[in-house]
Amino acid sequence: MAEEGRAIQGEGLQVQGGQVVIGAWSKDLMQVVAQCAQLRGLLREGRIEDARLFLQAHRAEEQAALVTFDGCPEEVLSLTGMDAHGLPGYRTAVVDLLPTEILTSLIAPPLAEERFNVEVLRALSPTAFARTVEETLDPVYQQELRIKVSWEWLEAVAALADPSKAAALLRQTDSALLEEAILDRLDHLDLGAVVAGVADGAFTFSRLQAFVEGLTGGRPGDYIEDVATAAVLDALYEAAPELLSQLVCSAARRMGGV
Numbered sequence: 001m002a003e004e005g006r007a008i009q010g011e012g013l014q015v016q017g018g019q020v021v022i023g024a025w026s027k028d029l030m031q032v033v034a035q036c037a038q039l040r041g042l043l044r045e046g047r048i049e050d051a052r053l054f055l056q057a058h059r060a061e062e063q064a065a066l067v068t069f070d071g072c073p074e075e076v077l078s079l080t081g082m083d084a085h086g087l088p089g090y091r092t093a094v095v096d097l098l099p100t101e102i103l104t105s106l107i108a109p110p111l112a113e114e115r116f117n118v119e120v121l122r123a124l125s126p127t128a129f130a131r132t133v134e135e136t137l138d139p140v141y142q143q144e145l146r147i148k149v150s151w152e153w154l155e156a157v158a159a160l161a162d163p164s165k166a167a168a169l170l171r172q173t174d175s176a177l178l179e180e181a182i183l184d185r186l187d188h189l190d191l192g193a194v195v196a197g198v199a200d201g202a203f204t205f206s207r208l209q210a211f212v213e214g215l216t217g218g219r220p221g222d223y224i225e226d227v228a229t230a231a232v233l234d235a236l237y238e239a240a241p242e243l244l245s246q247l248v249c250s251a252a253r254r255m256g257g258v
Contacts, residue, residue, distance in 0.1 A: 064097035126172035158235035166239035
C-alpha cells in the first residue's frame with residue numbers, strides 16, 4: 001500500500017497534500033487508506049462478491065483511488081467490471097483515471113507470464129492511452145531510451161491483435177512520439193530496395209517511395225527477417241496503413257533518407 005507521502009502525478013489521480021484528487025473530486029487520503037484496508041480484508045477472507053459490491057457502490061473516482069492504493073492493484077481493478085457471476089473485468093471509466101505509473105505496471109507487469117496485459121490496454125480509452133504514452137516519454141531525454149520506450153508501446157498495441165482498437169489508440173496519440181519507435185527499425189525495412197520498375201531499368205520505384213505514396217509494396221513482414229519487428233509493423237499496417245507510411249517517412253526524413 002502506498003505511503004502517505006507518495007507523490008502520484010498525471011492528469012488522472014493525484015495526491016495533493018493530504019487529499020486524493022481526481023478532477024473536481026477529492027477525498028481525505030486517510031479515509032481512502034481505511035477503505036483500502038476494508039476492501040483488502042474482504043478479499044483476504046475470500047468474500048469476493050462482498051468486495052465487488054463494496055467497490056462498485058462507489059463512483060469511478062473513488063474506485064480508481066482504491067485500485068491505486070491497494071498492494072495488488074490488478075486484483076482490485078478486476079472487480080470494477082466484474083459481473084454478478086464473478087467474471088472479472090476492467091471498467092474503462094476507472095482505468096482512464098489511474099495514474100500513469102499504475103497503468104504502466106498493469107499493462108506490463110514484471111512477473112507475468114505474458115509480457116503485456118492486453119485486457120487493461122483494451123479497456124483504456126484512446127485519450128487516456130495518448131496521455132499515458134506522453135507521460136511515460138516526457139521525463140526521458142536520452143534518445144536510445146526514448147526509442148526503446150516508444151517501441152514497447154507499439155509492441156503492446158500489436159499484442160492486442162485487434163486492428164480496430166489498435167487504430168483508435170494510435171490515431172489519438174502524438175505521431176511524433178510514435179515516430180521515435182521507428183528510428184532504429186529503418187534498416188529492417190530496406191527502404192532503398194526496388195519494388196517496381198520497367199524492364200530496361202529506366203524507371204525504378206523504391207520501397208521508400210512506396211511508403212511516401214502510402215503503399216508499402218506488401219506487408220512489412222514479407223521482407224523483414226526479424227520476427228519481432230515484423231510482427232509489430234504488420235500489426236500497425238493492418239490497423240492503420242496510412243499512419244505506418246507517415247511514421248516511416250517522418251523517421252526516414254529525420255535520418256536524412258528523404
